[in-house]
Amino acid sequence: MDYDGRYNAFDLDQVNTYPLNTRSNKVTLDDLVRPEDLDDLAVELPGKTCDKIENIARAIVSCRQAGKPVVVFTGAHLIKNGLGLLLADLVKRRLVSLVAGNCATAIHDFELALIGQTSENVPDALSKGRFGMAYEFAYINYTMSIGNKYKLGLGESLGRTICDEDFRREVLASTAKGDLPDTFAHPEVSVLSACYENNVPFTIHVGIGTDVVDQHPSFDGQAKGGCSGRDFLIYTNEIARLTDGGVVLNIGSAVTGPEVLLKAVSIAANTGSVPNGILTADFDLRNRDPGAMSDESSQGYYFRDQKSIVTRIPQSFAGKGFYIQGNQKQTFPLLYKKMIQLSQQKGVEQ
Numbered sequence: 001m002d003y004d005g006r007y008n009a010f011d012l013d014q015v016n017t018y019p020l021n022t023r024s025n026k027v028t029l030d031d032l033v034r035p036e037d038l039d040d041l042a043v044e045l046p047g048k049t050c051d052k053i054e055n056i057a058r059a060i061v062s063c064r065q066a067g068k069p070v071v072v073f074t075g076a077h078l079i080k081n082g083l084g085l086l087l088a089d090l091v092k093r094r095l096v097s098l099v100a101g102n103c104a105t106a107i108h109d110f111e112l113a114l115i116g117q118t119s120e121n122v123p124d125a126l127s128k129g130r131f132g133m134a135y136e137f138a139y140i141n142y143t144m145s146i147g148n149k150y151k152l153g154l155g156e157s158l159g160r161t162i163c164d165e166d167f168r169r170e171v172l173a174s175t176a177k178g179d180l181p182d183t184f185a186h187p188e189v190s191v192l193s194a195c196y197e198n199n200v201p202f203t204i205h206v207g208i209g210t211d212v213v214d215q216h217p218s219f220d221g222q223a224k225g226g227c228s229g230r231d232f233l234i235y236t237n238e239i240a241r242l243t244d245g246g247v248v249l250n251i252g253s254a255v256t257g258p259e260v261l262l263k264a265v266s267i268a269a270n271t272g273s274v275p276n277g278i279l280t281a282d283f284d285l286r287n288r289d290p291g292a293m294s295d296e297s298s299q300g301y302y303f304r305d306q307k308s309i310v311t312r313i314p315q316s317f318a319g320k321g322f323y324i325q326g327n328q329k330q331t332f333p334l335l336y337k338k339m340i341q342l343s344q345q346k347g348v349e350q
Helices: 035-040 047-065 084-092 103-115 122-126 137-149 154-163 165-173 191-197 221-239 256-270 290-294 304-316 328-346
Strands: 025-028 070-074 098-102 117-120 202-205 247-251 279-284 320-325
Touching (some): 025 103, 035 084, 035 328, 047 320, 070 221, 070 256, 084 328, 098 103, 098 221, 103 137, 103 154, 103 191, 103 202, 137 154, 137 165, 137 221, 154 165, 154 191, 154 221, 191 202, 202 221, 221 256, 247 256, 247 304, 256 304
Parallel strands (some): 070 098, 070 247, 098 202, 247 279
Antiparallel strands (some): 025 117
């Protein structure tokens, strides 16, 4: 990325990379949770939490039955925890109308599609100057450059690279060394792929300097920002459809998910598409003190997910907010299981 200003900028051409398949990864295909695995799911959650999850599932199924939006914003740990196949199945069943995440979410999903492994051992790699330096991360950067050329969103660009051979060939033709793999070994485990193939948006909301792809000579901030900026508008367009209700889930995103939703609902309300009667739910591990949401001296006040997702946004738009405290390896599979059961009873799946 060129710079012509007055200050000194780091030259990323100095960076040394290595093949992704030589990296020590913590998550492999054997760690993924598959829908058929849930028959033996042992739920160890409080009864009140299970009841809340069932209420959320009912609301989701009812909304999809009525053609209303159901938006899922997830942090990267849902993919790292092996739960992406469950989310992909919900996409295929049309029980989710839009998936969103940060760049790390997409990176882990992309890695699984590419080699069937993800989740680098960071402490081991960091001291050696190897963290985030697998050269295949250039694949994502070149995809963003081609996506930006065609004025696409980031999620669509990555999904298209996985699924569309012609588009992938163009991405590969733009690479500097031509040393990137021309096939994805496991596209069937990818949420990006499921969304692209089923015409469900997967929007990716990034920062600059926040992701391992930014560490590479192929990094182009203009392309990254351009593609993600379009995704924000795709996301906002879906939020603007909440005028007659709908559901927004935030799963393990402490800052990005709440902030993106906050700006999107503000735009929607400003332009006459006021969200109304929405249900929001925040899935996380931390304790929640409802009284802290208006107390700036309390640490809980600064938990943006709890403040925005559970409290401010639903209260502003005649909705209802839920907080689901618990390990997402338990809470999300239970939500999935309830959604499938209820959708089959009501014949919602398309």
